[in-house]
Amino acid sequence: xxxxxxxxxxxxxxxxxxxxxxxxxxxxxxxxxxxxxxxxxxxxxxxxxxxxxxxxxxxxxxxxxxxxxxxxxxxxxxxxxxxxxxxxxxxxxxxxxxxxxxxxxxxxxxxxxxxxxxxxxxxxxxxxxxxxxxxxxxxxxxxxxxxxxxxxxxxxxxxxxxxxxxxxxxxxxxxxxxxxxxxxxxxxxxxxxxxxxxxxxxxxxxxxxxxxxxxxxxxxxxxxxxxxxxxxxxxxxxxxxxxxxxxxxxxxxxxxxxxxxxxxxxxx
Amino acid sequence: xxxxxxxxxxxxxxxxxxxxxxxxxxxxxxxxxxxxxxxxxxxxxxxxxxxxxxxxxxxxxxxxxxxxxxxxxxxxxxxxxxxxxxxxxxxxxxxxxxxxxxxxxxxxxxxxxxxxxxxxxxxxxxxxxxxxxxxxxxxxxxxxxxxxxxxxxxxxxxxxxxxxxxxxxxxxxxxxxxxxxxxxxxxxxxxxxxxxxxxxxxxxxxxxxxxxxxxxxxxxxxxxxxxxxxxxxxxxxxxxxxxxxxxxxxxxxxxxxxxxxxxxxxxxxxxxxxxxxxxxxxxxxxxxxxxxxxxxxxxxxxxxxxxxxxxxxxxxxxxxxxxxxx
Numbered sequence: 001x002x003x004x005x006x007x008x009x010x011x012x013x014x015x016x017x018x019x020x021x022x023x024x025x026x027x028x029x030x031x032x033x034x035x036x037x038x039x040x041x042x043x044x045x046x047x048x049x050x051x052x053x054x055x056x057x058x059x060x061x062x063x064x065x066x067x068x069x070x071x072x073x074x075x076x077x078x079x080x081x082x083x084x085x086x087x088x089x090x091x092x093x094x095x096x097x098x099x100x101x102x103x104x105x106x107x108x109x110x111x112x113x114x115x116x117x118x119x120x121x122x123x124x125x126x127x128x129x130x131x132x133x134x135x136x137x138x139x140x141x142x143x144x145x146x147x148x149x150x151x152x153x154x155x156x157x158x159x160x161x162x163x164x165x166x167x168x169x170x171x172x173x174x175x176x177x178x179x180x181x182x183x184x185x186x187x188x189x190x191x192x193x194x195x196x197x198x199x200x201x202x203x204x205x206x207x208x209x210x211x212x213x214x215x216x217x218x219x220x221x222x223x224x225x226x227x228x229x230x231x232x233x234x235x236x237x238x239x240x241x242x243x244x245x246x247x248x249x250x251x252x253x254x255x256x257x258x259x260x261x262x263x264x265x266x267x268x
Numbered sequence: 269x270x271x272x273x274x275x276x277x278x279x280x281x282x283x284x285x286x287x288x289x290x291x292x293x294x295x296x297x298x299x300x301x302x303x304x305x306x307x308x309x310x311x312x313x314x315x316x317x318x319x320x321x322x323x324x325x326x327x328x329x330x331x332x333x334x335x336x337x338x339x340x341x342x343x344x345x346x347x348x349x350x351x352x353x354x355x356x357x358x359x360x361x362x363x364x365x366x367x368x369x370x371x372x373x374x375x376x377x378x379x380x381x382x383x384x385x386x387x388x389x390x391x392x393x394x395x396x397x398x399x400x401x402x403x404x405x406x407x408x409x410x411x412x413x414x415x416x417x418x419x420x421x422x423x424x425x426x427x428x429x430x431x432x433x434x435x436x437x438x439x440x441x442x443x444x445x446x447x448x449x450x451x452x453x454x455x456x457x458x459x460x461x462x463x464x465x466x467x468x469x470x471x472x473x474x475x476x477x478x479x480x481x482x483x484x485x486x487x488x489x490x491x492x493x494x495x496x497x498x499x500x501x502x503x504x505x506x507x508x509x510x511x512x513x514x515x516x517x518x519x520x521x522x523x524x525x526x527x528x529x530x531x532x533x534x535x536x537x538x539x540x541x542x543x544x545x546x547x548x549x550x551x552x553x554x555x556x557x558x559x560x561x562x563x564x565x566x567x568x569x570x571x572x573x574x575x576x577x578x579x580x581x582x583x584x585x586x587x588x589x590x591x592x593x594x
Contacts, residue, residue: 006376010362017364017406080360085422088326088354088432089377090346266329268282 003091004099011103015069016110025111028061029118047126047138051230054119055150058112062158063185065111066104070165071177073100078267079174087267094259097166101255104162109155116151123147140232149240150229156247157223161185163254164218170262188220195219218250270340272430272461273302273325277334280320294320296485297334302463302478304429307456309476309493310465313572317485318465319357322434326354338430350378353428357435357465359419363408367398367418370407371425378426392421397447412439420448424455431455433464437471449474469569481571488575502566504538507559508551515554522547537564 016022035053074097077083087096120143127135127142135142164184168177194217197210222243228235278298281291295317302308312318323329325336327344341348361370371389372382380388393403396417407415416439423431436452437445452462452475466472472479472493480490489496503524511534516526524537538544544561552558566574 002379003377006373010365010373013369014362014364081356081358082360082362084323084326084328084356085354085359085361085374085419086377087328088349088352088356089374090349090379091377092346264330266282267323268329 003095004102007091007096007099008102008106011073011100012106012110015104015107018069025061025114028057028111028115031057032115032118032122035122047123047130047142048230050122050126051119051144051147052226054115054122055147055154055226055230058115058119058151059154059157061115062108062112062154063161065108066158066161067165067178067181067185069107070104070162071169071174071181073104073166074169074262075174075177081267083267093263097170097259097262098255101163101166101258104166105159108158108162112151112155112158116148119147140230144229144232146229146235149235150225153223153225153240153243156244157220160218160220160247160250160254163251163258167254167258167261170258170265184217185220188218189224190221191217191219192221219246222246271301271337272304272306272339273300273308273463274337275300275321275325275334276336278321278324278331278336279333280317280324280329281332291332294485295324298482298485298487299334300480300487300490302461304461305456305459306477307452307462307464307475309472309479310463310482311467311469311472311479312465312482312488313467313569316467316482316572318467318482319434320485321482322354322356322432322465325432350426351429353423353426353431355419355423355431355433355436358412358438359415361407361415361418361422364406366406367393367403367410367421370418371422374422375425388425389421392424393418395424395451396421397444413441413444416440417444420451428460430461430463433462435466436464437466437468445471481575483572483575488572496571501540501563503540503564504542504544505560505562505564506536506538506544506548506551507533507561508536509533509557509559511551511556512554515551515556519547519550533559 032050032054035050035057038049038053077086077100083096087093091099123142123144130142140146161181165177165181168180172180191214194210194214197214198207201207201210225235227233276299278295279293280295281293283289284292298317298321310318310321320329324331325338325343336343338345338348339351365373368386368389371392372385375385375388376382390403398414398417398421402410402414407418410418416436420433420436423433433452436448440448449471452464455462456475464471476493478491479493479496481488481496507529510532512532516534519536520526522538522542524539526537527535529535536547538547548558548561
């Protein structure tokens, strides 16, 4: 456990000194801030637009960080051979993989926190500036603690994407790993459609195949509760718990396979 | 006393080719033992299998056949790594860490406390000549020689009993090479075992108690360096001063070749059949002065070329494929 935490701390240290996450975080914060201006264009809808845009920016920039840093985590170490000195230390390959993953999750957590603070700051200003009658017409409060539910689920989604990036980078090139991860991110958002394939197709084998693919690929639509949160619709604790458990199981599966592949790999 | 390193029939095949994969033998049934407290030179030309062997010992790659033990434990045993140090060939570390951060990170993996990690890192960086100013710079700003020094420092972090150094002199200037030589000898004096690979004979001659020579993935020779090369002494070279053309004409039939270095100064090559003492007494009687007398023997490169030729096709490839490089 100690070895995992030292690898994680090192990944975090390296990541925050690299300019990529800084630039992405700054860009995301700027985008969230500028959503205030965009909100001014639509009377009465401004708070919804800011929330929608803020949550979408958190997802997209989190995705960039997860993919661009995630795929480099293992492949860069192997390519540059820094892994040679590290694996000669008393650390197992599984500890290495888990440490790398934990480090990137830490980096992601820092970035998502910055974006969440930026979003709440813009919403706080809007709430402060809006007259009482405008505020009372909103579906949900401006500074809505329930936004954290949406952010938490986005974060779990990003953790799955990071685990996917790590998984692909244990056996493929960085470019291919990025393409596959991004591809799965897109597919994952439409995966729920496969669940109901029997409603549009009669062929039994096709339905079974679609069900099989549905169970193997991640279902990212489950993590998207933006609409419910922005419009003040209910999101039950049971749903959040079940979705988080699904995310945890998926991550555990991806990490287990990553460790298995990585443990048998030759570093030529 | 049990061996510090024991290698039995270690073999490594790589699979090469895109459509039709075929094995490529990088290491072929290598067996050797290294005793505790010795400096063992692992010599061979580029592509001989030296780095492949070291990677197998560090379990960075897995063997196709055979086995190896370090300090009585199978390679890959995480506990055994607590007692070994490793410098990879052309090491590379994390761009955004400083030298002291890197060493402290690795020290923590060995279980050192924060204070001990800092103390140990500072002492080792001092030892390899990286001063307090430089060690706070990020490693991406380091030269190749500086990185090599950091690499040596990280290999010694845990006071290892066995140290593996893959081409430790690579990238170092003459001063750095001298420092590393004295460091390796110091490690031996402390009773540690040093296993180092090199393709430079002088490095081995200056330090090693025993060597193994690999060529084409196979063990070509093993033992004391003097023993391996002694039977290859093929004559003598005398450098003399004050030799006149008349005397030279007289002794010419006894020489293999002679070269005039400067007026009156000659390098004279004698075959093994001519005892150098006899010629020397003949020359000194004429007022010639001896500058140097050296045995003529193969360089490591000559030795490699000859051994590979002797081993013929067997050294270059097996029925399964070709021998791999490092």
